Amino acid sequence: MKSIEVVAGIIFFKNQILCVQRPESKHQYISKKFEFPGGKVEPEETKIEALQRELLEELNIIPAIKSLYLTVEHTYPDFKVTMHGFLCEVDSKALSLREHISQEWLKPEELNQLDWAAADIPIVQKLQSNH
Template sequence: MKHIEVVAAIIVRGGKILCVKRGRGVYEYVSLKYEFPGGKVEEGEKEEDALRREIREELKLEIEINRHFMTVNHLYPDFEITLHSYLCTLREDSFEIALTEHIDYKWLEGKELFSVEWAPADVAICQSLMQQL
């Protein structure tokens, strides 16, 4: 089974967390679900560099990475991912979100995270955030 290394940014601003909605895709189990923004780590790339690159490509934002939050291993029907999440903030000069790969975004408080439907791999991160925020 294919294994993918993925990074995700938990971007916090004003006590709210940025959540982005995937478009319709090949895999129904992640289509139209919310996730933390990020993407695949390329071979030889450091996780932090991949995260900055992905956020720049997907949202046209610049982030400061504060610390590693947690790593989740999740087995989907067609592939397995290892999802490394990081707590982040936006750089002071970066506030305009431009969606290039997602169809919507929301800023949610920790207690509101489960008001949207999440991609399965992100659920454990949401649960931990709700306990810690």
């Protein structure tokens, strides 16, 4: 089975976190799910470099990347993902949604209102237990 390494930004503006919705996909289990923005780490790139690149590409933002929060391993029916979630901060909510179909800024305790990609659930749970 294919394995991918992914970085994702848990982006805070004050006490709210950016949640973005994936477009429709042939993989039903990730189609239209909410996630933390990011993407695959390319060869020759550090995780931080990959996250900076993806956030600029997907949202046109340059957040302050603070620290690694949680690494999750999840096996979907077609591939295995290792996802590193990094705490990030922005000082404005301004962004351009270039790949996702919607966005929400939610407080940690509100995150379970959304339908998350399965790999994100441990990160959502940790954020909810720490608020």
